[in-house]
Amino acid sequence: MNLRRILLDVDKGLNRPTLTELAGSIEDVPGVDAVKITVTEMDMETMGTSITVEGININYNYLIKVIEDMGCAIHSIDEVITGKHIVK
Template identity: 50%
Template sequence: MQGLRRIVLDVLKTHEPKLTDLALKLCNLEGVDGVNITVHEIDKSTENIKITIEGNMLNYEEIRKVVESMNGVIHSIDEVAAGKKIINEVKTPQDRKYF
């Protein structure tokens, strides 16, 4: 049985706890190889971040629980990869339809 290899999340969180603490909690979940967090928008009391998680057999529910325990709310799942290997999105001429 193959599982989730990459999840990209759009998350809104309060400034505390810090990004470094959130990244450490996420990267120590079972099956996680690495976590990347980038800041997209900073407001007075909140920040909009993008979380990229890669690994084997990622467990979305556990990831969601960690994010929420750190004062974060998942707005959307923006990308998911699953299977024997990580496949990237392929750009096609039809992508421009959305612009």
């Protein structure tokens, strides 16, 4: 399966990892060409984020492992695009 885009609802600690640390780790996943992290909500200890990852043949299992190894919790997969091109 050629995973081209995935949108994840992810919670992370308020201070660690930083958004740039998280984005950098995701960017290193095989197949990833671009990462967009949007803060969706904040409370005293956690930050809710929406993470969009685009590329060609993104290694899904490794992507999830990297995010979880950074101490983040994946709540849901909100969008998946596979195939030869990205559907607009």
